[in-house]
Amino acid sequence: MLLYEKKGAVGILTVNRPEALNAINSALLDELYDKVSEIAADESVRCLILTGSGKAFVAGADIGEMKDLSKQEGYEFGMRGHRSFTAVENLEIPVIAAVNGYALGGGCELALCADIRIASERAKFAQPEVGLGITPGFGGTQRLIRTVNRAKAMEMILTARTVSAQEALEMGLVSRVVPGEELMNTALALAESIAANAPVAVRNAKAAVRRSYARELNEDLEAEAKLFADCFETEDQRMAMTAFVNKTPKTEFKGK
Ligand code: CAA
Numbered sequence: 001m002l003l004y005e006k007k008g009a010v011g012i013l014t015v016n017r018p019e020a021l022n023a024i025n026s027a028l029l030d031e032l033y034d035k036v037s038e039i040a041a042d043e044s045v046r047c048l049i050l051t052g053s054g055k056a057f058v059a060g061a062d063i064g065e066m067k068d069l070s071k072q073e074g075y076e077f078g079m080r081g082h083r084s085f086t087a088v089e090n091l092e093i094p095v096i097a098a099v100n101g102y103a104l105g106g107g108c109e110l111a112l113c114a115d116i117r118i119a120s121e122r123a124k125f126a127q128p129e130v131g132l133g134i135t136p137g138f139g140g141t142q143r144l145i146r147t148v149n150r151a152k153a154m155e156m157i158l159t160a161r162t163v164s165a166q167e168a169l170e171m172g173l174v175s176r177v178v179p180g181e182e183l184m185n186t187a188l189a190l191a192e193s194i195a196a197n198a199p200v201a202v203r204n205a206k207a208a209v210r211r212s213y214a215r216e217l218n219e220d221l222e223a224e225a226k227l228f229a230d231c232f233e234t235e236d237q238r239m240a241m242t243a244f245v246n247k248t249p250k251t252e253f254k255g256k
Pocket of ligand 1 (some may be wrong): 021137139
């Protein structure tokens with residue numbers, strides 16, 4: 001479910017499950033962890049680009065897999081996501097997310113693990129979880145607030161609204177928006193300009209910048225996993241996810 005290629009000193013990792021808009025299931029999380037560990041050990045790679053196949057970057061965690069999870073399984077799923085996503089974020093080399101399309105839920109959260117996000121004009125961002133009866137569970141509650149201002153983060157998380165690439169640019173969620181056909185060349189040029197700089201200095205600069213960003217992040221991610229887990233087995237979670245899977249309209253939420 002992942003494709004990997006190297007162009008000189010730049011690695012390109014593509015989430016490749018286009019039939020499900022690259023939705024992330026447990027198997028994909030484990031594959032991601034293994035691949036990122038391999039990339040971390042390859043000293044010839046100086047910058048990584050993350051992107052998605054087809055019309056999505058990643059359309060979220062796999063709703064079909066989450067639908068029937070117990071609270072305990074929800075916790076484990078959240079922690080499994082944290083393990084893989086944190087591995088991406090903790091890469092010593094810079095990571096650029098080239099957001100080619102939908103970056104929803106876990107997709108927006110994966111992009112947030114990158115150091116730089118650039119978006120195609122077609123990209124769309126959202127944290128739609130509260131409309132599915134759950135909270136963001138792969139770091140959205142922690143990384144979005146550390147990336148954009150609190151009002152914007154809260155608005156995205158509490159309304160579940162989808163924002164355009166342009167709006168994402170205005171709020172500082174991405175640093176550039178380019179036409180879709182220019183996305184990969186722009187990402188590659190950016191990656192090559194980073195890779196041409198002194199590797200130890202680049203690595204140390206990233207580590208230095210990340211200090212304040214990452215303070216207490218691990219504890220906060222664990223707290224997120226507990227709150228995420230608590231939403232499972234509720235009537236609202238079961239109803240909303242079943243409606244998505246069955247392609248039927250949701251009924252009203254009951255708070256149960
Ligand atoms: N999980 C599982 N399957 C998904 C999926 C997801 N998150 N997103 C899309 N798919 C599947 C669809 O079920 C569909 O499969 P079939 O062809 O087998 O029916 C296929 O991908 C194509 O999707 P659509 O037919 O829905 O495509 P569309 O163009 O009509 O709509 C979309 C695109 C608006 C992105 C819509 O697919 C959608 O709303 N997806 C769900 C987005 C979402 O809510 N993501 C958040 C998940 S929760 C989360 O991520 C929690 C967390 O933090 C851990």
